[in-house]
Amino acid sequence: MKPHTDVLIVGAGPTGLVLALWLHRQGVNVHIFDQADAPAKNSRAIVVHARIIELYRQLGLSEELVALGYKLPGTNLWVHGQHKAHISLLDFGRELTPYPFMLNVPQDDHEKMLETHLNDIGIHVQRGTKLQGFVDHGSSITATLxxxxxxxxxxxxxxYIVGCDGAHSEVRHTIGAKYEGETYKPLFYIADVEAQDNKLSNGEGNLLFTNDIFNLMIPYSKKGHARLIGIITPNNDQSPTLESPDHDHQVTFEDVRPQITETTHIDIKNVNWFSTYRSHHRVADKFRKNRAFLVGDAAHIHSPVGGQGMNTGIMDSINLAWKLTTVLKRTDMSEEAKDQLLDSYESERRSFALTIVKSTDAGFTTLTSQGILGHILRKWLIPYLVPLVVRFEFARKRIFRGASQLICNYRGSALCQTDEGMVQSGDRLPWVRIDQQDNFSTLQDLCWQLHVYGEPGPQLDQWARKKDVKLFIFHWNDQYAEAGLIKDAVYLLRPDHYIAGIFEGSSIESRLDEYFLTRGLY
Structure with missing residues (x-):
């Protein structure tokens, strides 16, 4: 007999675990499995951005994750061993989010937290299990494990089946999606180390430029425990090993230790993990085919600049979860409406993935490009211009919005109205805190919501009760206007915190009806 479930999740990294948690919270039955015999035991991705921590509030995970992680207090820029700049990062995104900092959490600790919560609700990852293939029957899929x-x-x-199975995704292969992009030439090393106290093991980030190479040192737990990232520079003795992709795995930490010592002057006591890799930037040409979906690295992969990969994948999962839930729970939806809703996953998330690939590629090129232009950028423009720019609040806000993925929006999506203004449909709801209370406190519910900042119309409460849509009213304050919100307007929010529509004036209830009816959502 074939076991049956609502959603089969292939892969138990952060994207798969998040997808399972969000689907279960909404009453969807899931089965999750992974090819590995046990959870990963190395740190891999460590940066968790503010947008992810915000979304984790939906399941009450935010405070636990923050307590588990390390808030990076600042970063330093060095050129040829000389300290050129210090940039404070704590509260870098103040007035934008409840989490205005960069949080470093080793991926193995992050996954352990997610899997513990999954186990607590009775769901366990089936380990040592590989997807051999699946058949899409139109009304269901049958997978061979x-x-x-x-x-x-x-x-x-x-x-449905969702491939959270990484860059070599079997699900992507089965649906015939092309993985378009390139592989960067430089060979990178990545190491988790414990270092003796010196000017770099100071609990802050350190970006070091020496000639045409860079090294990055990021603390991820306590003083002295840090992630080291850099380009491996070949010399005459090592060039056959370091320049050939077929021999990347032969490079050891001892091969790169002299280079690290020369550029950082740190005394490394222990090496807890070391690996080499060549960075890629690729985006699948489709994220969905019928009842199969791609999430995370299975759908897109890019350079590690800015720590965007895992965060983008987690946002994929949360975007997809409420849409799968809707089509599974709403038996009265037409097939056309279901397809339109599920198609919006690809249109929204693939567009953002392309944006992330473009921005990280630009950052990667800046850090690694050879020649006079790259030399000028690293020696002069970055060390002197960046500290000057971040003195201005508007610049800090713009940098933080982009780096933390607060800037992600779905303007132009079929699920959004068309409007104008500082805040538009498709945008993340702006966060506003007044007297120790914030307007994100209502977003712990995974459901459609109405927000009114000011006075609601006389019939709105009745409409909300009839349609089982939660209504929240916030007394007007000028801080809402500063954030771009409109007095007395009605903000329709999707289950993932994004604005679906902004309604002003008369006949709001009938226009809300039109929004849902034209999209087949009720």
Missing amino acids: FHETDGISTTHEAS
Whole structure:
């Protein structure tokens, strides 16, 4: 007999675990499995951005994650061993988010937290299990799973399958999606180390430029425990090893230790993890085919500049979760409406993935480009211009919005109205804090909501009760106007915190009806 579930999740990294948690919270039955025999035991991705922490409030995970992580207090810029600038990062995004900092959490700790919560609700990752393939029947899928411990294959039937299975995704291969992009030439090293106290093991980030190479040192737990990232520079003795992709795995930490010592002058006591890699920037040409979806690295991969990869994948999962929930729970929806809603996952998330790839590619090129222009950028423009720019609040806000993914929007989506103004449909709801209270406190509910900043119309409460849409009213304050919100306007919010529509004036209830009816949402 074929086991049946609503959603079959392939891969138990952060994207798969988040997808499972968000689907279960909304009453969807899931089955999640992973090819690895056990959870990962190295830190890998460590930066968790503000937008993700905001969304984690929906499941009450934010404070636990913040307590688990390390808030990076600042970063330093060095050129040829000389200290050129210090940039404070604590409260860098104040007035934008409840989490105005860069949070470093080793990925293995992050995954352990997510999986513990999944286990607490009775869902356990099936380990040592590989997807051999699946067949899409139109009304369901049948997947073949190979259990490596006993060598037995089983079949599993599900309504939908989601590939959270990384850059070598079997789900992507099965749906025939192209993975378009390039591989960067430089060979990178990545290491988690414990270092003796010196000017760099100071609990802050350190970006070092020496000639045409860079090294980045980021603390991720306590003083002396840090992530080291840099380009491996070949010399005459090592060039066959360091320049050939076929031999990347042969490079050891001892091969790069002299380079690290020369550029950073740190005394490394222990190396807890070391790896080499060549960075890629690729985006699948489709994120969905019928009942199969791609999420995270299975759909897009890019340079590690800015720590955007894991964060983008988690946002994929949260975007997809409420849409899958809707089509699974709303049996009265037409097939056309279901397709339109599920199609919006690809249109919204692929567009953002392309934007992220473009921005990280620009950052990567700045850090690694050879020649006179790259030399000028690293030696003069970055060390002197960046500290000057971040003195201005508007510049800090713009940088933080982009780096923390607060800037992500879905303007132009089929799920959004068309409007104008500082804040528009498709935008993240602006965060406003007044007297120790903020307007994000209502967003812990995974549901459609109405927000009114000012006075609601006389019939709005009745409409909301009839349609089972939660209504929240905030007494007007000029701080709302400063954030771009309109007095007395009605803001329709999707389950993922994004604004679906902004309604002003008369006949708001009938226009809300039109919004839902034209999209088949009720």
